[in-house]
Structures are given as C-alpha cells and as structure tokens.
Amino acid sequence: MPLAIRDMIAWLRGDVPPVADTVDVLLGPHDPDAPVSGAAVAFMPSIEAVERAAALGANLLIAHEGLYYSHRTPDRLPEGDPVYAFKQDLLRRSGVAVYRHHDYCHRAAPDPITLGMVRALGWKAELQRMLPAAAVLAVPAMRADEAAAHVKARLGLSGVRFAGDAAALCRRVGVLAGYRGGGGLAIPLLREERLDLIVAGEGPEWETPEYVRDAVHLGAAKAMLFIGHAESEAPGMRLVAERLRMAFPGLPVHWLDGDPALRYL
Amino acid sequence: MPLAIRDMIAWLRGDVPPVADTVDVLLGPHDPDAPVSGAAVAFMPSIEAVERAAALGANLLIAHEGLYYSHRTPDRLPEGDPVYAFKQDLLRRSGVAVYRHHDYCHRAAPDPITLGMVRALGWKAELQRMLPAAAVLAVPAMRADEAAAHVKARLGLSGVRFAGDAAALCRRVGVLAGYRGGGGLAIPLLREERLDLIVAGEGPEWETPEYVRDAVHLGAAKAMLFIGHAESEAPGMRLVAERLRMAFPGLPVHWLDGDPALRYL
Numbered sequence: 387m388p389l390a391i392r393d394m395i396a397w398l399r400g401d402v403p404p405v406a407d408t409v410d411v412l413l414g415p416h417d418p419d420a421p422v423s424g425a426a427v428a429f430m431p432s433i434e435a436v437e438r439a440a441a442l443g444a445n446l447l448i449a450h451e452g453l454y455y456s457h458r459t460p461d462r463l464p465e466g467d468p469v470y471a472f473k474q475d476l477l478r479r480s481g482v483a484v485y486r487h488h489d490y491c492h493r494a495a496p497d498p499i500t501l502g503m504v505r506a507l508g509w510k511a512e513l514q515r516m517l518p519a520a521a522v523l524a525v526p527a528m529r530a531d532e533a534a535a536h537v538k539a540r541l542g543l544s545g546v547r548f549a550g551d552a553a554a555l556c557r558r559v560g561v562l563a564g565y566r567g568g569g570g571l572a573i574p575l576l577r578e579e580r581l582d583l584i585v586a587g588e589g590p591e592w593e594t595p596e597y598v599r600d601a602v603h604l605g606a607a608k609a610m611l612f613i614g615h616a617e618s619e620a621p622g623m624r625l626v627a628e629r630l631r632m633a634f635p636g637l638p639v640h641w642l643d644g645d646p647a648l649r650y651l
Numbered sequence: 652m653p654l655a656i657r658d659m660i661a662w663l664r665g666d667v668p669p670v671a672d673t674v675d676v677l678l679g680p681h682d683p684d685a686p687v688s689g690a691a692v693a694f695m696p697s698i699e700a701v702e703r704a705a706a707l708g709a710n711l712l713i714a715h716e717g718l719y720y721s722h723r724t725p726d727r728l729p730e731g732d733p734v735y736a737f738k739q740d741l742l743r744r745s746g747v748a749v750y751r752h753h754d755y756c757h758r759a760a761p762d763p764i765t766l767g768m769v770r771a772l773g774w775k776a777e778l779q780r781m782l783p784a785a786a787v788l789a790v791p792a793m794r795a796d797e798a799a800a801h802v803k804a805r806l807g808l809s810g811v812r813f814a815g816d817a818a819a820l821c822r823r824v825g826v827l828a829g830y831r832g833g834g835g836l837a838i839p840l841l842r843e844e845r846l847d848l849i850v851a852g853e854g855p856e857w858e859t860p861e862y863v864r865d866a867v868h869l870g871a872a873k874a875m876l877f878i879g880h881a882e883s884e885a886p887g888m889r890l891v892a893e894r895l896r897m898a899f900p901g902l903p904v905h906w907l908d909g910d911p912a913l914r915y916l
Contacts, residue, residue, distance in 0.1 A: 430857070433865045455834045455862040457855075467842050469866045534916045545810065548916040565855070569720045577732050588856050590722075590830070591880040592695070595912035597720040600698045601734045612913070615856040647860035648877070650915060651799045651813040 388421035389634060391446055391483060397633060398448065398626070399490040408489045413453055414477030422446050424638035427627035429620040431484050433473055435642050440480035442640050447484045448630075450491065450499070450623050487626065492519075498629070499563045502622030507561070507585070508540050515579075519571055521561040522579050530554040530609035533583055541617055545650040549595035550609030551602045556582040563618045567610075569593030576601075576608065584610040587618030616646035653686035654899060656711055656748060662898060663713065663891070664755040673754045678718055679742030687711050689903035692892035694885040696749050698738055700907050705745035707905050712749045713895075715756065715764070715888050752891065757784075763894070764828045767887030772826070772850070773805050780844075784836055786826040787844050795819040795874035798848055806882055810915040814860035815874030816867045821847040828883045832875075834858030841866075841873065849875040852883030881911035 395412065412418065424446075426439035431449035439447040454460055454470060463470040477484065491499060496516045504510055504521050515522040528536070531552040538546060560581045562572060567589025575581060576597070584594065594610055601608045620643070627641040660677065677683065689709035693700040696714035704712040719725055719735060728735040742749065756764060761781045769775055769786050780787040793801070796817040803811060825846045827837055832854025840846060841862070849859065859875055866873045885908070892906040 430861060432861065433868050451857045451861075455838060455858045455865075457857070464839065464842070467838075469862060469869060469871075472869055473865065531916065538916075545915050547913045549912045549914070552916075573720060573732075574729065577729070591853050591911075591913060592716045592722070593720045596695060596697065596716075597734060599912040600720075600738065603698050604734060604737055606734075611916075646856075647814045647864040648812045648856060649814070650810050651796065651803075651817075651876075 389637060390419050391416065391422055391485070392418035394422050394425065394446065394630075394634075395485055398485075398487050400494060402490045402493045405489045405493065409452065409458060410486045410489050411459060412483055412485045413459065414483040415481055416483040420445065422637060424640065425630060426640040426642050427623055427630065428642040428644065429616050429623045430644070430647070432644070433476060435644065436473070436476055436480060436482050436484065438642055439482050439640070442638070444638065444640060445481055445483060447482050448487050448626070449484060450486070450488055450619055452486060453484055487623075491622075491626065497563070497622075498625050499619050499622030500561060502625035503563045503618050504561055505625070506541055506621035507537060509559070509561075519562065519566050520575055522581070523559040523561060524557060525559050527555050527557050530556050530583055533559070533585075533609075534611055537585060537611060537613060541613065541621075543613060543617055546614075547612040548609065550598040551607055552609070554582055554602075554607035554609045556609065559583045559585060562586040563622060564615055565589060567594055567612055569597060572610070573597050582608060586610065586612055587615040588612050614646055614648065654902060655684050656681065656687055656750070657683035659687050659690065659711065659895075659899075660750055663750075663752050665759060667755045667758045670754045670758065674717065674723060675751050675754050676724060677748055677750045678724065679748040680746055681748040685710065687902060689905065690895060691905040691907050692888055692895065693907040693909065694881050694888045695909075695912070697909070698741060700909065701738070701741055701745060701747050701749065703907055704747050704905070707903070709903065709905060710746055710748060712747050713752050713891070714749060715751070715753055715884055717751060718749055752888075756887075756891065762828070762887075763890050764884050764887030765826060767890035768828045768883050769826055770890070771806055771886035772802060774824070774826075784827065784831050785840055787846070788824040788826060789822060790824050792820050792822050795821050795848055798824070798850075798874075799876055802850060802876060802878060806878065806886075808878060808882055811879075812877040813874065815863040816872055817874070819847055819867075819872035819874045821874065824848045824850060827851040828887060829880055830854060832859055832877055834862060837875070838862050847873060851875065851877055852880040853877050879911055879913065
C-alpha cells in the first residue's frame with residue numbers, strides 16, 4: 387500500500403502531544419490521502435526549493451519555515467504582489483504540497499534541530515544536557531574567538547556576529563537553534579547553566595548581546611555568537627531527511643541544501 | 652530657574668499626542684523635579700554609558716533602548732543575576748536617572764531617528780518622501796553592492812548583511828531604522844513604493860530577506876541590507892543630542908558614542 391501524505395505527516399509528528407494553534411500546516415494542492423511520489427526536505431520553502439522538489443518528482447516538500455515570509459500563514463495573501471501570487475500558483479501548477487515541520491519538530495525529545503546543530507558543530511560527544519530549547523555542552527577549553535573560528539569552519543560560514551570578550555575562555559557552551567537567541571531564553575540559560583558562550587541562530591540585537599556586553603564590562607568572561615537562523619537549523623532538517631530515508635527506504639527522499647538568503651558584504 | 656528633569660522630558664516629547672502603554676519611562680533615582688545637572692544621550696543605556704554619564708556630571712541619561720535587555724521594562728528583575736543587580740544599584744549609587752526616548756521620538760514627524768539615519772547615509776538631498784516608519788529616497792543609479800559599499804563607508808561599518816541581487820540597479824531606496832526591517836513593514840514598502848533596495852537596521856531573517864530572495868529568483872532586481880540596529884539608530888540619537896544642545900545652550904549635553912555590542916568575526 388503506498389504511503390499517503392497524511393502517513394508521512396503522522397510519522398513526522400511522532401508521539402508529540404497535539405500542539406494547540408500549530409503553524410505546522412499542509413499548504414498547496416493537498417489531498418492528504420494522495421500517495422507520496424517522493425519527498426523533498428528543505429530549511430526554507432523558497433520558490434526555488436518548490437521548483438527543485440517538482441523537478442525531482444517529489445509531490446511533498448517538508449520545510450521548517452513558512453511559505454509566505456511570516457511565522458504564521460497569513461489569512462489572506464496581499465493583493466497585487468507578484469511574488470506571493472507566483473508562489474501560490476506554483477504550488478497549484480507543480481502539484482507540490484508543502485508541509486511545515488516546525489512545532490512538532492522542536493517539541494520532540496530530543497529536538498532534532500538542536501541535535502542536528504550540535505552534530506554539525508562537531509560537538510556531539512561534548513553534549514552534557516539536552517533541555518527543551520537548548521543544548522548544554524562541556525567543550526575543551528578554548529578562547530571565544532577560537533570557538534567562533536571552529537563554528538565557522540565546521541559549518542562553512544564566511545562570517546558570524548559576535549558579542550562579548552573574544553579572549554573569554556569557554557568550557558560551558560549553550561547551543562540555541564533558530565530564533566532562540568533572544569534574552570528570554572538565552573539570559574537565564576547563561577546564568578543558570580553558568581555558560582561561558584552562547585551559540586545561537588538569531589535574536590533581537592538589544593537583548594542577549596547587550597546583556598553579554600554589560601556582563602563583560604563587569605569582568606565576566608562571556609561571549610555569544612549569532613550564526614544565522616538558516617545556518618543553525620538547516621543541519622537539523624538534514625537530519626530529519628536522513629531519518630525519513632531510513633524510515634521509508636523505498637521512497638525517494640531528497641535533502642535540498644542551499645545558501646541562506648542573507649550573506650555578509 | 653533651573654531646568655527640571657520633567658521639563659527636559661516634556662521638551663523631548665514635544666507635541667506628540669500621548670502614547671498609550673509607552674515604553675518611554677524614567678528609571679533610577681528619579682525625582683522629576685530635580686534640576687538637570689547635565690544630560691548625556693546614548694543609543695543604548697549600557698552600564699558603561701551610565702558610568703560615563705556619571706563621570707561627566709550628568710544626572711540624566713537619555714537613551715533609545717531599554718535598560719534591562721528587553722523592549723519592555725520587566726515587572727521584576729531576575730533574582731540572583733549579578734548583571735541586573737549591579738545595573739539597578741549603579742543607578743542608585745551614581746544618581747543618574749535614565750529616560751527612554753523611544754516611542755515619542757519615533758512618532759515625531761519627521762522621526763529624528765529616520766532623519767538621522769538618512770543624513771548619516773549622505774542621502775538627505777535624495778529624500779523624496781518621509782513616511783511614519785520609513786524614508787523613501789531617489790538616489791543616483793548604483794548597483795546594490797555599490798550601495799552596500801556606500802553605506803559601509805558612510806557609517807564606518809566593517810560589514811553588513813545582504814540579501815538579493817548584488818547587481819540590481821538601485822534608484823529607489825527605502826530606509827527603515829531599527830527593528831523596522833521585518834516583513835510587515837518592509838514587504839509592502841518594497842511593493843507599494845516600487846523600491847529597488849531596502850536599508851534597514853534589523854528584522855527577522857525569515858521575512859524580508861526571503862521575500863527578496865524569491866523576488867530575485869523571479870527576475871526582479873531587488874536587494875536589501877541589514878546594517879544593524881544600533882548602527883541604524885545611533886545617528887538619530889546623535890541628532891537628538893544636537894537639538895538638545897541648541898534648545899538648552901547653557902546646559903552640558905554629551906553625546907555618548909560607542910561601538911555596537913555585535914561585531915562581525
């Protein structure tokens with residue numbers, strides 16, 4: 387019996403309890419009972435990613451972020467905008483349904499996005515504790531700027547944004563994927579886990595970086611990196627693709643790698 | 652008669668109608684009737700900025716962002732955190748009151764923060780329209796990467812984050828200070844003002860950069876820059892300091908320049 391789209395979604399959701407008001411929706415030409423001809427997995431469902439999925443014969447694109455440049459799917463797309471209109475029509479024309487694997491993904495224990503990031507950083511053996519929204523690592527002592535160089539080399543990044551003391555000796559590192567670099571999560575983590583370094587995707591500039599700046603001014607040896615949202619979460623979505631391949635060996639599962647939208651100039 | 656703190660706040664608020672639930676509060680040892688011994692103006696009220704204000708003999712620090720690493724002042728500061736505790740105690744010890752000039756500042760027409768950014772970019776003569784949350788410029792045609800180089804040179808930045816087409820010929824530019832680079836503001840502005848380029852402080856990475864990426868994939872010649880929140884708003888606060896100096900010629904008014912918390916590595 388062929389695997390239906392709803393079966394693959396059920397597998398992705400696993401045993402995570404229902405999430406109220408979830409952003410994990412199926413968009414596009416969705417007959418959830420249609421058989422999956424092939425699955426493509428991407429961090430971002432860009433127009434190019436939808437086109438690549440279609441060209442690969444996949445009728446299901448599993449992506450971490452939203453289609454329409456917003457965390458929540460808009461109730462109505464803006465009128466007279468050719469980008470939204472093209473994208474909406476592309477789903478219809480291509481026959482690619484887009485499923486967002488976000489809330490259920492992050493609520494799995496452990497969160498594969500955090501795990502994928504830790505693994506990509508080459509710090510899986512250094513993982514000490516996996517918290518719901520962060521990983522706490524005990525790494526060999528290195529300066530914060532050495533840690534930044536390590537992160538850049540491991541992930542192939544041309545740059546990162548850095549706050550704090552470049553000479554801070556880092557042993558305890560907090561890893562926060564995606565938008566978890568904000569002060570609400572990262573500041574208590576720094577304090578409660580006695581971290582030397584935060585490695586996060588993105589977060590408001592006036593929150594954690596300013597706390598770290600003030601802490602360093604008082605003599606604390608602390609630092610933080612914003613490595614980019616896509617840069618921090620794509621490895622986790624690649625891990626999801628690997629798991630799908632193992633779970634459904636007869637089915638083509640394509641990992642769509644790609645550059646982040648933002649680069650440094 | 653000496654100028655009281657409340658008089659200076661009233662001057663800063665000008666004729667802007669009352670803002671409900673404003674973040675523009677006076678924190679620290681605030682007797683609003685105390686005479687202003689001197690004013691210091693900064694983008695960010697870091698611990699160092701408070702110490703510099705005190706050393707300069709100023710008992711009022713006017714800052715654009717919040718004291719406690721959060722847009723809203725927390726109802727209670729976290730317990731057992733030496734950074735928050737030091738900062739709170741520093742206000743008491745130093746006698747420096749901190750006034751946040753944010754909502755009333757942005758609602759002035761024109762917003763001095765946007766105006767300061769346009770002026771710092773060297774594009775004041777190119778200003779075509781001042782909207783409540785953005786400036787629309789008509790600049791001499793230049794490639795997007797040339798515009799990025801112009802912005803970096805004018806503001807003395809070592810880097811910017813860029814999305815879109817580096818070769819896009821840019822004539823119509825939207826300038827959005829601070830956190831106004833999000834999709835809710837920047838995407839309609841791109842469409843309605845037929846912009847080629849957005850220059851913004853910061854914004855969520857999955858919003859405007861992804862819209863620009865998709866637009867470019869469809870053949871549109873568009874681009875955007877995130878130049879940094881502090882980098883985009885500090886010039887406007889410097890303009891506020893200049894105006895204070897002109898309004899109160901007998902009073903010491905200090906502009907506290909300083910590096911942003913984040914840098915590129």
